[in-house]
Amino acid sequence: MDADIIDWALFEKSRAELGPGFIRILSYFREDGAKSITQIEQAMREQNTPALVLPAHTIKGESRQLGAEPLAKIAELIESTARVCVETHRFPDELVPEVVELRRLFDSTVDQFDRATNPLMTRAAPTGFGRKASNQGFGRI
Structure with a gap:
């Protein structure tokens, strides 16, 4: 399900347009998003x-700026529903599942952003040090 939570073309477009400031914007997203949630x-x-x-x-x-459209859609639903409920003087109890999903989806999105931007997270786990030891070729003609 989480494989399609980011529009990578839009993500890379934003990355190219923002240049060196992109990582700073990403850190703001992480901080502001956690605070907002x-x-x-x-x-x-x-x-x-x-x-x-x-x-x-x-x-x-x-x-939306970073290509995380599913996250943006849930946030938009929460925002628009809350606006209507403010006008009608009621509390939107029906948003509880969306609020729960918002947290999960935000965490998954940040994790994928980290994997895409942090070279240390994209390296494969080491299986050993140096070349694999093997004596299969030793002594054979």
């Missing part, structure tokens, strides 16, 4: 509908 979860616990809008809007915009 915590705010959304807190707003749900406190049944504070207006407090859902801004953090969901933040995640939506940052996710």
Whole structure:
């Protein structure tokens, strides 16, 4: 399911356009996203509908900029539903599954971004030191 959570063409386009600042933007995404998700979860616990809008809007915009459309869609649903509920003076209990999925999807997205940008995470696990020892060729003609 998580294989298609990032539009890699858009991700690479943003990476090229932002140049050296890309890693900084990615770190902002990680920090702001974690903060926004915590705010959304807190707003749900406190049944504070207006407090859902801004953090969901933040995640939506940052996710779209980096090609994380599934994350942006969930954030957009939370934002738009919360806006309607503010106007109708009710709390959006129906968003609980989306808020739970938002956290999981954010963590998976950040993990994939890290794998794509951190060369230490993309290296294969070492199987030993140096060349594989083998005596199969020794002494044969």
